[in-house]
Amino acid sequence: MYSDYSTYDSCRVEVCLCNMATAVTYEFQCKHFGFTDVTPKHFYESQWTERKEYFVVYRAIMFLYCLIWAIYDTNFCVSSYSGYYITHLSSWGEWTLVVHFGLALAVSMFGLIQDSDFCFKNNLERTICCGNGNTCQINDIKWFHNLCWVVMTAASGVSYIVTISYWCFSDNRMYSIAVNTHQHIMNSVLMTMDHLLSRVPTRYLHFVYVSLYGAVYTLFTVILHLIGIRPMKYSGTLDWTKSPEISIVVSLGLVTVGACVIHFITFTIFKLRDLTHYRLRTSQTKSALFSDTSSHSNKDINANERSRILQ
Template sequence: MTCGQRMRSEFRLKSFGLTHNDRHVFTRTPWLSNQLPFVLYRAAVCLYQIIVYTTIRATDGKFRPKSLAFLTEWGYLLLTVHIVVSAGLCFGDYYISRSSREAAPDDTTENTAATGVLTTQTSLGQDSAQTLQLPWHYKLYWALYNVSFSWGICITILYWTLETPDLSVGSIFGHAINSVTIVIDVMVSGLPCRLLHFVYPLTFGVVYILFTVVYWATGGTGLDGQPYIYPYLDYGGNPVLAAIVAVLAAVVAMPVCHCIVFGLVIVRESLVRLFKKRSSRQRNHNVSLTAL
């Protein structure tokens, strides 16, 4: 598919939906045929994310229930949930694929006896081409991926541009390392991305803005008792600035960040194609040398 064809396909009405003909792209890496290293990567990242999240919450003396009103808390929690679900789906897919491969010899023998035709077993990397309807939990996971990744990057950008940086360990993990984790995950996984899926993180942004309005209207205060969560979302003291920031964050900054995720996916797909072409040429070259 050329770049022009890819972009035209991105702007079709059906691209708003959560449909995909291969669910394995959500649980496997396109870089390897043997998926065990990717399963171990998922396990390591899942363990890391849980430990970091619980440790920060347990050791951060500044943490109070009011902290849950902050966008950073929402974003980091969503990222943690996404990583845990990623590991679960990856383990499940690997276990099912491994069980299928172990059972395949018996099936092959039975089919050969019945039809006289020798069937070949599909490898773990090859069987991802099957076309199955995407289960509902994969769709939910895809939407979660869109929201957590786009807003994770958006939170990082907004924090370092609008806030006075806090260089505490918790702040670094919540506002910088989170995006590093996202970029690495995009590049090593096979997770797809569609431009029109910006509607999902956009919906999340609208929900959060409505939450901040309700929180302010019901008398909610910041960590130090100020009548706002963020100084630039002071609906009582400076409603014009608050409205401008809310609209720009949800309608401009978030779609830009979703485009960043989309761009990373395009880069990954291009690199994977180059890697596979090079590997194919190397195999052909080795076969030619062996034949000589």
């Protein structure tokens, strides 16, 4: 097909660059600030299996794990750092995880129950799901799907911010190794695992929801300052009394540049997941085609052999 390998390689490079340009153009469409190009199935199934009951079990385990640890951590931190637990971003992140997995569990259970109650197959063997009043809603995205998507994005962002900022910039270490590990390591591990297992896509322009989360927390620290409460952990960075200039720079940096950089981690994990799934699916398809071709070839050989014997 090609006169030499250099021509072939140059064509491959051109195709790759074209695909990259198309992907970038797609991601930066204004519609992706919102919630488009998804179906409810993205919230009901794993990327790796269509068995929704397995996904519900996974969501339930994650929710119970995070809830139990959040209650334990809250009890420990309140007793050890009286009056300051609610001021820490790590505490916000921990309960955001609980909200995320609880909401994700409820949505996945809704998908499972909806299928069992309102789904049927038409004459073309296509599964149709209908709600009350016989109004089919197989591809309709509801408000709770959007809410689940936003909370998942915010939970990822705050988890990575907490982990990176704690281990890179904080000198204060908790007395409990278990609490410290769960609040500042397992939070990112759990969200990374969730992005790898779920089917919910990540839109890069959704970094605005990470920024919004950071803006809300920044406003909260300003309110704390106005009522006379200073978070001990952030006395050198978010101290509106002693160093308001530094606090402004840190807050603006996290809400703008920091949110974009942190969300890029989530976006990269999503792309790696999709690429891996695509490669595996392509490999399985090629294997199936090869097996089918081999089977037909063997049948032709056997038919030719029988003809030769009969002759």
